[in-house]
Amino acid sequence: MLINSKQFLKRIFIFFIFLSFLQLVGSNPISKDTKDKSNKGKEVKVNKDKAEAKVKEPKIKVSVIIPVYNTSKYIERCLKSALNQTLKEIEIITINDNSSDDSLEILKQFEEDKRLKILTINQNQGAGVARNIGIELAQGEFIGFIDSDDYVDERFYEFLYKYSKDKYSHHRKLYGYGAPVDSIWKKSFLDKYHIRFPVGHEVGEDVKFRKAFMRMKPKKIETPDEGIYYYYKRREGSSMNYKSDYIKNLSESNSEGVEKNNSTIIGIEETNSNMMDMKKEDAPSEGHFIKWMVVIGVSLSVVTGIVALSIFLYKRKRYNQFDENSMKEKLINDKDVNIEDNI
Incomplete structure (x- = not known):
């Protein structure tokens, strides 16, 4: 009788297991809401590439800093070249270094453009100080510089941004001057290592700035193949004229x-x-x-x-x-420097 009871209980147990199996097979699939609830607190794998693609682009990609001192003859052309860039996410910061000519009045003719900021220094302190003020005020991901008597190709900053994205610097090829105006600079990198221009009317402030930058060993340098241009204009009294x-x-x-x-x-x-x-x-x-x-x-x-x-x-x-009057400098292509009369 005891043996029969054990067998009976065993059969009952097997029967309930079989019923449970049938109920499980016949039940509805887990709903999406149920899945979402069950995933709470669990690690979810995300496709990194797709996630990065959805990251919002910076509101201002490049802040262009233009120190201005007695360049009324050239500043309008310079400013128009900056405002007409194909890269639209851009801001223009002009620092009037106590000009004694009509430079400030010309700048004010463009003040309705919301991308333009106009600041004035009450005492002439040199391009280095003006650029440093611009760096502090810049809100862009990258920073670019234009001398107020020069101008740039309309695609200039679009190309530089394209090739400098997620990199700390952009440099052209060997055959060039290497002034700060030929590059765009990662603002977060400049701020992290407090890289700034020497103050005062120093000769050679450009190379000192670049050397300070390279001393911090930026992660990547990119050199694109497309040709874009930065146009230099010689003028008397320019801070870039070395009279040794x-x-x-x-x-x-x-x-x-x-x-x-x-x-x-x-x-x-x-x-x-x-x-x-x-x-x-x-x-x-x-x-x-x-x-x-x-x-x-x-x-x-x-x-x-x-x-x-x-x-x-x-x-x-x-x-x-x-050329006797001016020069057209090719930044990106590794071909010879091109010259153009009366730029």
């Missing part, structure tokens, strides 16, 4: 190329004073090469300097001569 005795002795055509690029000479002096013994007529081209070496942080010993300079001189024929 060395340059005064250069020929008219060569000295013009160096005047707009005083930081090159400073870079040579700071890196290797022995290189100042180069032939006067060759100074501008060699200067560009050595400046580039300074920017990428290569220490020029006497031996490596001679070897590198020899290689450069071999290729020097590819360069065009600087």
